Amino acid sequence: MEEEKPWALISEVGGEFGYLEELADILKQHFQLVCHRELLQNPALHGPKIQALLMWKYCPAAEPALLRLLPSLKVVASAGVGIDHLDVPFIRGLGVKVANTPGVVSNATADMAMGLLLASARKILEGHQIALDPRTTHIPQSLMGVEVTGSTLGVIGMGEIGYKIAQRSKGFEMKILYHNRTRRSVEAEQEVEASYCERLDELLRRSDFVVVAVKLTSDTTGLIGHRELSLMKPTATLVNISRGQVVDQDALVKALQSGTIRAAALDVTHPEPLPRDHPLLGLPNVLITPHIGISTYDTASRMVEKMAENAAAAVKGLPVPNEVKSQ
Ligand SMILES: O=C(O)[C@H](O)CO
Numbered sequence: 001m002e003e004e005k006p007w008a009l010i011s012e013v014g015g016e017f018g019y020l021e022e023l024a025d026i027l028k029q030h031f032q033l034v035c036h037r038e039l040l041q042n043p044a045l046h047g048p049k050i051q052a053l054l055m056w057k058y059c060p061a062a063e064p065a066l067l068r069l070l071p072s073l074k075v076v077a078s079a080g081v082g083i084d085h086l087d088v089p090f091i092r093g094l095g096v097k098v099a100n101t102p103g104v105v106s107n108a109t110a111d112m113a114m115g116l117l118l119a120s121a122r123k124i125l126e127g128h129q130i131a132l133d134p135r136t137t138h139i140p141q142s143l144m145g146v147e148v149t150g151s152t153l154g155v156i157g158m159g160e161i162g163y164k165i166a167q168r169s170k171g172f173e174m175k176i177l178y179h180n181r182t183r184r185s186v187e188a189e190q191e192v193e194a195s196y197c198e199r200l201d202e203l204l205r206r207s208d209f210v211v212v213a214v215k216l217t218s219d220t221t222g223l224i225g226h227r228e229l230s231l232m233k234p235t236a237t238l239v240n241i242s243r244g245q246v247v248d249q250d251a252l253v254k255a256l257q258s259g260t261i262r263a264a265a266l267d268v269t270h271p272e273p274l275p276r277d278h279p280l281l282g283l284p285n286v287l288i289t290p291h292i293g294i295s296t297y298d299t300a301s302r303m304v305e306k307m308a309e310n311a312a313a314a315v316k317g318l319p320v321p322n323e324v325k326s327q
Pocket residue numbers: 057058079080081082083105293294
């Protein structure tokens with residue numbers, strides 16, 4: 001007789017915070033699923049059987065109150081690399097493992113950084129609007145952009161995603177600077193022809209495009225504030241594919257309004273989405289996408305497969321491939 005699959009809790013299928021239907025099918029190969037809403041309707045029935053909490057990217061945080069309803073929980077497995085939505089010490093203190101899915105998100109996120117950089121530099125969205133406008137008779141000067149080829153790129157956070165951004169930028173003949181807590185190996189630097197800036201200030205002063213690719217921690221919260229923005233060139237562009245909280249948004253609004261920097265292209269904001277009346281949404285030199293760095297079918301499927309693999313291992317008491325031990 002086939003062994004009964006373990007039970008896992010998921011946010012929802014479909015809807016703003018939910019899994020795509022076909023991704024939920026991947027989870028069903030390993031688990032029987034209960035969704036958040038069903039748990040809250042009948043916690044006594046569902047809570048005790050749940051061994052894994054499977055969190056899709058924007059799922060509301062694994063709140064302590066929710067976790068207390070799950071006495072058999074063995075693992076919180078999150079899709080994506082960022083774990084800033086989880087209180088890792090608290091969860092681990094309950095004897096529950098935490099896992100994420102690094103690696104599989106890096107290509108799509110690095111592609112997104114390049115997409116934002118290019119779209120902002122070359123005013124691709126503005127060009128699209130002009131092309132759609134039936135009144136267009138000539139190409140306005142406002143569509144003049146800045147040159148990407150041969151420019152200087154500053155990557156803040158040279159983890160796997162930052163490194164992949166550098167690899168892609170090499171194809172654009174960009175001069176690459178990076179700032180990271182620890183310097184990369186000489187071989188890694190040579191492969192992408194990247195120069196290490198021990199001081200963030202130096203990178204900010206010299207770069208035409210600054211891409212933020214750090215993970216969100218207490219050290220990186222507000223890393224780019226008024227002082228840092230004022231060190232950037234007035235012709236420079238800030239690209240953020242990390243987390244909104246890394247950039248002081250009030251300072252960014254001022255820098256964009258006053259011409260301290262040329263433009264910003266953001267896949268992440270704080271909060272997400274921004275309230276409709278947020279000043280960033282009204283600025284002509286800002287491009288915002290709604291945190292879609294990982295949003296390709298291939299990447300999303302790989303994330304969900306990895307998340308299911310991590311969770312299944314934890315439930316079986318096996319080593320968890322992507323266990324997160326600290327924030
Ligand atoms: O952290 C990640 O992997 C992405 O930003 C999705 O949340």
